[in-house]
Amino acid sequence: MADNPMLLAVKDLGKSVPGPRLLFRTLDLDVAPGELVAIIGESGVGKSTLLNILAGLDEADAGRVVIDGIELGALDESARTRLRREKIGFVFQAFHILPYLTLVQNVALPLVLVSPDTGVAHARAQAMLKAVGLDGRSDGYARDLSGGELQRVAIARALVHRPALILADEPTGNLDPETAARVLSLFADAIREQGAAGVMVTHSAASAAIADRVLTLGLDGLVERRGR
Ligand SMILES: Nc1ncnc2c1ncn2[C@@H]1O[C@H](COP(=O)(O)OP(=O)(O)OP(=O)(O)O)[C@@H](O)[C@H]1O
Numbered sequence: 001m002a003d004n005p006m007l008l009a010v011k012d013l014g015k016s017v018p019g020p021r022l023l024f025r026t027l028d029l030d031v032a033p034g035e036l037v038a039i040i041g042e043s044g045v046g047k048s049t050l051l052n053i054l055a056g057l058d059e060a061d062a063g064r065v066v067i068d069g070i071e072l073g074a075l076d077e078s079a080r081t082r083l084r085r086e087k088i089g090f091v092f093q094a095f096h097i098l099p100y101l102t103l104v105q106n107v108a109l110p111l112v113l114v115s116p117d118t119g120v121a122h123a124r125a126q127a128m129l130k131a132v133g134l135d136g137r138s139d140g141y142a143r144d145l146s147g148g149e150l151q152r153v154a155i156a157r158a159l160v161h162r163p164a165l166i167l168a169d170e171p172t173g174n175l176d177p178e179t180a181a182r183v184l185s186l187f188a189d190a191i192r193e194q195g196a197a198g199v200m201v202t203h204s205a206a207s208a209a210i211a212d213r214v215l216t217l218g219l220d221g222l223v224e225r226r227g228r
């Protein structure tokens with residue numbers, strides 16, 4: 001496993017949901033360090049479910065997921081939580097910015113969870129907020145932000161602990177095209193510079209265009225789309 005140069009290696013993944021309804025089977029996905037992959041597909045095909053499985057938040061019925069050489073299925077609940085905290089950054093479809101923390105506290109959270117030095121965590125969180133164009137808002141709260149601003153906070157939080165695997169569910173869904181382009185290039189740059197593996201679900205052609213590969217999710221897994 002240590003020989004596999006892929007940061008994310010997914011093999012023969014299968015998932016059904018109650019109904020029962022098959023979402024996908026025999027799904028394979030390899031993502032190299034510094035690579036950003038976009039996943040597209042109709043509403044309800046299972047894109048968010050797939051990301052949740054990759055993050056260890058949902059379980060597949062078959063197959064395996066290996067993140068930076070570690071097989072998710074071999075871990076117990078607490079080891080899986082630790083892996084998620086240390087190695088994964090997640091931008092959720094609904095941002096999950098905590099309303100009772102300030103923005104800088106929200107962004108610093110992934111660092112605070114793994115290291116006791118809150119001073120360093122907050123300094124890095126401030127830098128991330130600046131990078132997404134929200135410096136000056138650090139001590140504000142989620143209730144005072146627009147949807148697009150919340151999305152930028154969510155992206156800052158997903159990147160702050162330099163995760164090996166960055167998962168994003170519609171990271172620019174609520175942004176105007178100009179802001180979306182800015183946030184997206186920040187997102188793609190961070191993945192390439194940090195040598196992380198990025199998997200982004202999107203409905204937007206503009207977002208997909210920044211990815212190294214575009215894959216369509218269907219019953220038989222992920223199919224690569226070439227050209228436009
Ligand atoms: N725990 C569950 N129980 C029953 N059905 C579920 C469960 N989780 C997901 N589903 C169903 O699985 C399907 C896939 O859901 P998912 O959220 O992954 O779709 P999606 O591709 O992300 O869609 P969208 O583009 O609208 O976000 C949906 O039909 C959803 O209702």
Ligand SMILES: [Mg+2]
Binds near residue numbers: 047093
């Ligand atoms: Mg979804």
